[in-house]
Amino acid sequence: MKAMMCKEYGPPESLVYEEVKSKPLGKDQIRIAVKAAGVNFPDSLIIQGLYQFKPDLPFSPGAEAAGDVTEVGPDVTKVKVGDRVVWFSVAGGYAEEIVAEESEVTPISDSMDYETASGMFLTYGTSYHALVQRANIQPGETLLVLGAAGGVGLAAVDIGRALGAKVIAAASSDEKLEIAKRFGAEMTINYATEDLKQRTKELTGGKGVDVIYDPVGGPLFEQSLRAIARKGRMLVIGFASGEIPKLPVNLVLLKDCQVVGVFWGQFSKLEPDVNAQNVRDMVQMVEDGKLKPLISKTYPLENAVDALNDILARKVVGKVVLTTG
Secondary structure: OEEEEEOOOOOHHHOEEEEOOOOOOOOOEEEEEEEEEEEOHHHHHHOOOOOOOOOOOOEOOOOEEEEEEEEEOOOOOOOOOOOEEEEEOOOOOOEOEEEEEHHHEEEOOOOOOHHHHHOOOOHHHHHHHHHHHHOOOOOOOEEEEEOOOOHHHHHHHHHHHHOOOEEEEEEOOHHHHHHHHHOOOOEEEEOOOOOHHHHHHHHOOOOOEEEEEEOOOOHHHHHHHOOEEEEEEEEEOOOOOOOOOOOOHHHHHHHOOEEEEOOHHHHHHHOHHHHHHHHHHHHHHHHOOOOOOOEEEEEEHHHHHHHHHHHHOOOOOOEEEEEOO
């Protein structure tokens, strides 16, 4: 089989597309013929050795994929040969074939295409867990989403709207904000031309926002925190800006608010039953037309370097995925 391999830590250009020997199958493992694989910002970190988890070299990056089950170990009970499944883990997805643990695999319905499935469950899984388990967002509350046209940001807009929140989308261009509006944002802020704190206060009548979803970090973290409502929840998702902000703890006290970390990868491993229910809920919401994941572009597997560079250059709207043919 062919795979995109990380043999040494470095930028996307250091990846190697080559023939790789298939792995043997364990008793409780599943072999998947990959049809599509999601591309995410953390993939660019893991190949540089900058992510929280460091797989042994060499490895294939990619934390989510979808495809068909071609073989199962004798102890597998969850799926059978021929089932359509989605897989998520730490790495291994940029390949024509995956050998997965049974706990990493969830069946998908025939109505969901492989591209949507492969590009949905990390971004939507992160955002759903953030808004439901970590923020406990309620209908009618206001939700400010930073980086609102990116993968997790647009997912948060989509999910927030579906859960009944009033969504304020914030992004760096009017073009990105137009996309967020198509996915349910009621109000928008262009933080390249507008003051984020002041505009947020104006849009909420001075009250501030109940929930802030921040995958960007950098100076936007403090600017948005200053516009949070009393008893608000600030969700720390990631640092796409490349800058990890300092936390002004006095603001947490003065605002009487919470700063809440969201680590979906850890959650999915430590609370697999809750995560599995989240996945089932999201699949049902897609089938009911309540969620509409955006896959903006597909790349052949051998062009994974281009996909990663587009993410790093912040050219991607929604999600991009790799396909195997």
